[in-house]
Amino acid sequence: MATSIEELKLNVLRNYSACDVSDALLKLQKLPEGTTARAGHIVDLVPFSPTIARSANLSKIIAPASTFKFIPKSDPIPIGDSGESHGFPAGTHWVDFAEPGTVAVIEQPAGQHCAVLGGIMAVRMKYLGVKGVVVNGRVRDLGEISECQLPVWARATSSVGTAAEAKPGARNVPVSLGGVTVAPGDIVFCDPLEGVVAIPRELLDQVLELMPKLVAMDDNVKEAVRQGSNVFDAFKKFRTKI
Incomplete structure (x- = not known):
């Protein structure tokens, strides 16, 4: 959960747009030579809930990130993750580790056609107090997701469940979305009109x-x-x- 001081800072952010944030990050972030500047913008994300449209009338979702990294179904679970602080102990489900007061950021392997978030997962996250979800992949059960009023941003949709191609590999580890690395605790700024930007936690005050x-x-x-x-x-x- 954000501290009271951090909550004040996040409320100040609401006075700005995702474009304003990217303009600041473009000046503040120091990148290796030859690296393309992303300025925190996570590309090609579309709002799928509460409405499938960009709109200035919807509220911004601004909160620290909690992260989930999915891996291909056939891949072994990363060594050291099973049952440890970044893994999923036996007898548990990944979504039950969703953290209240955060934006859940989900990395899905590139090129997959299944969904990694569906209606049941959205309902559970909403109950747990998750503020929103950002997926660099696919979602499904849009009617159920919209009904539970959990803000969800993703790249695309699918009618196919997660188990066809993917499985949860780790939680609260850095994840990569469109060339932007999001670490747990980074600030995720979901602008219903302009898009989604991730602010490295250490740059928040400078931004x-x-x-x-x-x-x-x-x-x-x-x-x-x-x-x-x-x-x-x-x-x-x-x-x-x-």
Whole structure:
């Protein structure tokens, strides 16, 4: 669960968009030479619940990440994970480890056609107090997911259950989604209009400090353009180096 201080910070984030967050991360993150900047944006995610549409009228979902890593059905469970802190002990189900107050982030192996989240899992997560789910793969039972009002973002859908191709491999480990690594405790920012961004936990304070400056500069640029300025001159005048 987020601390009271962190909750205040997350509430401040609600005043901004996913684009504002990415603008800040683009300046703050230091990447190896030749690496493509992702700025926290997890690509190609679609909101499948509570409605299958992007909308400015829906609430942002902003919370720390808890993570689940699925692996191919035929792969062995990673050594050391079975029954330990990052695994799933015998006689348990992966979804029962979903953590209240978090966004559950699920990594599914690339190229699979089954779903890794369905109606029963969504209902259980909702009961446990999960704030939302982000899946870099497929989901199913959209009617049930929507009915339980659990916000769910995913890449696509399937009518096929998880057991056809996948199985849970580990929990609360770093997961990779579209070139963005999400670690447990990172802040997941689900913007119902602009998309999903992950903020590394260690950069949260810097993002909160930088965003107002960047937004103010862009507001000045937009006003200048409204008044007839060309964009080059407006950028030159108001977009200072930070």
